[in-house]
Amino acid sequence: MEVTNKYITINTHIEGAPQESDFELKAAALSLSVEPGSNDVIVKNLYLSIDPYQINRMKSFSSSQKTSDFAVGIIPGQAIDAFGVGRVVASGNPKFEKDDLVAGVISWGEYSVVGGATMLNKLDPMGFPLSYHVGILGFSGLTAYGGFFEVCKPKKGEKVFVSAASGSVGNLVGQYAKLFGCYVVGCAGSKQKVELLKEKLGFDDAFNYKEETDLKSTLKRYFPDGIDIYFDNVGAEMLEAAVANMNAFGRVAVCGVISEYTDKRKRAAPDMLDVVYKRITIQGFLAADYLNVYADFLSTTSDHLRTGKMQVLEDISQGVESVPSAFIGLFRSDNIGKKIVQIADD
Amino acid sequence: MEVTNKYITINTHIEGAPQESDFELKAAALSLSVEPGSNDVIVKNLYLSIDPYQINRMKSFSSSQKTSDFAVGIIPGQAIDAFGVGRVVASGNPKFEKDDLVAGVISWGEYSVVGGATMLNKLDPMGFPLSYHVGILGFSGLTAYGGFFEVCKPKKGEKVFVSAASGSVGNLVGQYAKLFGCYVVGCAGSKQKVELLKEKLGFDDAFNYKEETDLKSTLKRYFPDGIDIYFDNVGAEMLEAAVANMNAFGRVAVCGVISEYTDKRKRAAPDMLDVVYKRITIQGFLAADYLNVYADFLSTTSDHLRTGKMQVLEDISQGVESVPSAFIGLFRSDNIGKKIVQIADD
Numbered sequence: 001m002e003v004t005n006k007y008i009t010i011n012t013h014i015e016g017a018p019q020e021s022d023f024e025l026k027a028a029a030l031s032l033s034v035e036p037g038s039n040d041v042i043v044k045n046l047y048l049s050i051d052p053y054q055i056n057r058m059k060s061f062s063s064s065q066k067t068s069d070f071a072v073g074i075i076p077g078q079a080i081d082a083f084g085v086g087r088v089v090a091s092g093n094p095k096f097e098k099d100d101l102v103a104g105v106i107s108w109g110e111y112s113v114v115g116g117a118t119m120l121n122k123l124d125p126m127g128f129p130l131s132y133h134v135g136i137l138g139f140s141g142l143t144a145y146g147g148f149f150e151v152c153k154p155k156k157g158e159k160v161f162v163s164a165a166s167g168s169v170g171n172l173v174g175q176y177a178k179l180f181g182c183y184v185v186g187c188a189g190s191k192q193k194v195e196l197l198k199e200k201l202g203f204d205d206a207f208n209y210k211e212e213t214d215l216k217s218t219l220k221r222y223f224p225d226g227i228d229i230y231f232d233n234v235g236a237e238m239l240e241a242a243v244a245n246m247n248a249f250g251r252v253a254v255c256g257v258i259s260e261y262t263d264k265r266k267r268a269a270p271d272m273l274d275v276v277y278k279r280i281t282i283q284g285f286l287a288a289d290y291l292n293v294y295a296d297f298l299s300t301t302s303d304h305l306r307t308g309k310m311q312v313l314e315d316i317s318q319g320v321e322s323v324p325s326a327f328i329g330l331f332r333s334d335n336i337g338k339k340i341v342q343i344a345d346d
Numbered sequence: 347m348e349v350t351n352k353y354i355t356i357n358t359h360i361e362g363a364p365q366e367s368d369f370e371l372k373a374a375a376l377s378l379s380v381e382p383g384s385n386d387v388i389v390k391n392l393y394l395s396i397d398p399y400q401i402n403r404m405k406s407f408s409s410s411q412k413t414s415d416f417a418v419g420i421i422p423g424q425a426i427d428a429f430g431v432g433r434v435v436a437s438g439n440p441k442f443e444k445d446d447l448v449a450g451v452i453s454w455g456e457y458s459v460v461g462g463a464t465m466l467n468k469l470d471p472m473g474f475p476l477s478y479h480v481g482i483l484g485f486s487g488l489t490a491y492g493g494f495f496e497v498c499k500p501k502k503g504e505k506v507f508v509s510a511a512s513g514s515v516g517n518l519v520g521q522y523a524k525l526f527g528c529y530v531v532g533c534a535g536s537k538q539k540v541e542l543l544k545e546k547l548g549f550d551d552a553f554n555y556k557e558e559t560d561l562k563s564t565l566k567r568y569f570p571d572g573i574d575i576y577f578d579n580v581g582a583e584m585l586e587a588a589v590a591n592m593n594a595f596g597r598v599a600v601c602g603v604i605s606e607y608t609d610k611r612k613r614a615a616p617d618m619l620d621v622v623y624k625r626i627t628i629q630g631f632l633a634a635d636y637l638n639v640y641a642d643f644l645s646t647t648s649d650h651l652r653t654g655k656m657q658v659l660e661d662i663s664q665g666v667e668s669v670p671s672a673f674i675g676l677f678r679s680d681n682i683g684k685k686i687v688q689i690a691d692d
Contacts (some may be wrong), residue, residue: 056619064623067594071623235618248413257618269613272581272603273402275630277410277417282628284621 005030007109008323010076013060017262017331022058023324030111034092041093041120043086043102043112046346047134047316050326050339051168054082055261080108083139084343085123085130101125103133108323110343126302130346135168135338136312137301139287143255144172145297146290148180151253151283152229156181159223161242163209164233166193168338169255171201171313173231178202179309182229185222187238189333196336200311215241229253235260239268243280252282262331313337351376353455354669356422359406363608363677368404369670376457380438387439387466389432389448389458392692393480393662396672396685397514400428401607426454429485430689431469431476447471449479454669456689472648476692481514481684482658483647485633489601490518491643492636494526497599497629498575502527505569507588509555510579512539514684515601517547517659519577524548525655528575531568533584535679542682546657561587575599581606585614589626598628608677659683 006027014022034040056064057074065073074080088100089111096102104120106112114120123133135141147169148154160177164170165186174197177184186197187209197206205222212218219227219241226247232239235257242252260266274280290297304310315335317326323341330339352373360368380386402410403420411419420426434446435457442448450466452458460466469479481487493515494500506523510516511532520543523530532543533555543552551568558564565573565587572593578585581603588598606612620626636643650656661681663672665688672687 056623062619063590063617064619067620067623239618244409254618254621256622260618267615268618269615271409272585272600272606272614272630273408273410274413275600275628276602277402277413277630277632279630279632279635281630282621284618284623284625284627286623286625289625 001032003030003032003111004028005109005111006320007079007107007111008320009078009080010058010074012076014055014058015060018055018058018324018328020324020328023327025321030113032089032111034090036092038092039116040091041088041096041102041114042090043106043114043120044089045084045086045106045110045112045343047085047131048106048108048323048341048343049083049134049138049140050323050330050335050341051083051139052256052258052261052330054080054327055331079112081105081112082108083134084112085133085138086112096120096122101130103138108320110320128302128305131314131316131340131342132305132312134340135314136172136305136310137298140168140338141172141301142290142294142297143287144169144176145301146287146293147231147253147255147285148173148176148229150290150293151285152231152251154180154182154229158182158228159225159247160184160229160231161219161223161227162186162231162233163238163242164188164256164258164333165197165203165206166313166336167233168335170231170233171197171337172310174203175201175304175310177229178204179304193336196313201313209238216244219245226250231255232257234258235268236266237268240270243270243274243282246274246278246280248278250278250280252280254282254284258331314340316340316342318342347378349376349378349457350374351455351457352666353425353453353457354666355424355426356404356420358422360401360404361406364401364404364670364674366670366674369673371667376459378435378457380436382438384438385462386437387434387442387448387460388436389452389460389466390435391430391432391452391456391458391689393432393477394428394430394452394454394669394687394689395480395484395486396669396676396681396687397429398602398604398607398676400426400673401677425458427451427458428454429480431479431484432458442466442468447476449484454666456666474648474651477660477662477686477688478651478658480686481660482518482651482656483644486514486684487518487647488636488640488643489633490515490522491647492633492639493577493599493601493631494519494522496636496639497631498577498597500526500528500575504528504574505571505593506530506575506577507565507569507573508532508577508579509584509588510534510602510604510679511543511549511552512659512682513579514681516577516579517543517683518656520549521547521650521656523575524550525650539682542659547659555584562590565591572596577601578603580604581614582612583614586616589616589620589628592620592624592626594624596624596626598626600628600630604677660686662686662688664688
């Protein structure tokens with residue numbers, strides 16, 4: 001059987017904030033069967049994870065492209081791989097059978113042809129909606145869990161600050177931190193998001209950074225006793241302000257620096273005197289380094305979901321055509337929670 | 347018995363690079379006996395440690411002053427406490443007797459009156475010159491040892507970069523790293539220092555940063571396979587260049603940022619994309635946090651000295667009058683190795 005596979009490409013390398021015109025919806029005939037002897041897996045894509053880090057792959061050059069398998073540069077005109085959930089249509093790989101649910105690296109399109117399939121796994125939905133496996137039970141969840149517990153090494157009662165706190169990872173970090181017994185303040189970019197953090201997710205406090213002119217003073221107001229842990233998703237001035245307000249032996253987990261991704265001139269220049277005298281640790285990390293806690297993460301998080309202790313914040317667009325606008329919206333902080341595109345019904 | 351005690355004070359808070367005119371030599375009568383019931387210890391100062399961090403204590407404000415007992419602000423006109431070695435002249439404290447050798451917090455003067463004496467200890471010179479106990483066997487040594495082994499957590503064969511490598515701490519870090527089995531490159535500010543690093547201290551390579559225009563390219567040249575550990579004593583552009591050249595899971599120990607101490611506008615703005623994707627850890631530290639390895643440090647280092655495996659790099663000036671110029675010289679990189687002032691004969 002042959003279908004027309006619609007997929008998204010970039011027209012050109014992207015250096016600043018992404019625009020609709022940077023993307024193109026392409027269509028190509030695709031045979032839904034695998035050649036004898038091939039190891040390929042053909043996946044019908046169901047849900048795609050839309051993540052800010054992909055912008056670094058779309059640049060003509062970024063130091064990020066050299067340092068990690070899944071951060072390699074994206075070539076204009078070619079399919080764009082991304083984390084997602086799908087169903088196997090045909091498989092030459094003995095690990096997979098037709099109709100298997102899978103999670104892993106698929107692509108921004110209706111179908112994915114996955115060669116080798118080293119980054120694809122069978123998915124047991126465990127009774128949860130499939131979209132959960134793209135976000136809270138997927139890489140966003142592992143990023144939050146590994147970053148908070150393994151990088152930040154929290155102690156009960158510590159004061160935690162989370163930026164982009166209504167984003168895919170931030171909202172989960174805040175929830176893990178609250179459940180663990182920390183005091184948690186988040187920042188976000190709208191009144192609605194701030195309300196949501198306080199009302200729905202149980203943050204101790206939250207503020208709209210767009211209404212603040214002096215972030216150092218703002219954080220001083222929200223943390224009169226200082227910050228012990230800063231989970232950084234944005235970089236730039238916010239990182240500087242957090243370091244200035246940090247307590248002795250404070251820890252910064254640098255998960256992402258979205259404000260620096262689309263503006264090279266934006267750079268955090270934290271006061272290194274603070275770093276020395278307060279013995280601050282600033283540590284970058286990738287979720288892939290914490291696969292050792294994956295089983296813990298999955299059982300803890302699914303328990304919290306079943307008992308209603310964690311809330312799911314999803315922002316789902318429909319159809320492959322919506323991928324570019326979903327992605328572009330990340331850099332305009334349009335999304336509330338995990339940005340997902342549903343490509344097809346389960 | 348009463349003497350005239352000459353000591354050094356600051357006239358005013360110092361905001362930029364220190365000048366001779368910022369300091370004053372004062373003299374005051376001092377009785378060399380303690381009142382009955384007093385806990386004071388009167389110490390005849392012999393050797394004083396001259397350290398760059400003191401400049402942060404001399405500012406009208408520095409965030410450093412809030413965060414550590416020995417980093418509190420210095421008040422103009424008052425005695426300036428500092429690490430050193432001396433001999434007890436009189437003691438009301440049962441821990442000390444007349445003629446005991448002591449090491450710890452004394453002051454920039456000929457005599458120190460130490461109240462409480464919680465930061466003073468009896469000194470066993472172990473057959474080494476007393477000056478060693480101010481530098482290589484004192485806090486400079488512990489800083490290098492704790493910083494390198496506990497903060498950097500080196501593995502044999504790793505590539506280590508040390509800035510201010512002929513300075514009090516840097517020269518020891520390089521030597522520890524070589525003895526441990528790392529590849530070590532240092533930078534310093536003169537041809538003579540560079541030669542010394544390579545010829546006398548056994549660094550694998552060294553360069554004069556003043557002759558380089560693009561530090562990122564310079565480090566690429568000296569570390570074609572990347573840097574695993576950067577021991578930072580200077581901050582600013584050098585820190586940025588080191589992060590750019592770092593390998594995955596690289597570690598930066600921030601010991602000091604001398605180029606930022608006297609120029610607030612100088613700030614390192616390392617590329618946080620590198621920090622994230624290369625999972626770099628940037629960690630500030632103070633030697634005082636590593637007293638748990640003090641015994642190890644002392645036995646290891648004294649063994650290395652006895653077997654001739656470590657070299658001692660001292661730069662000793664004579665007399666209390668020379669303290670200001672010795673201190674000022676640190677910020678002009680006049681010193682080669684540990685800067686010490688000998689106040690009196692042993």
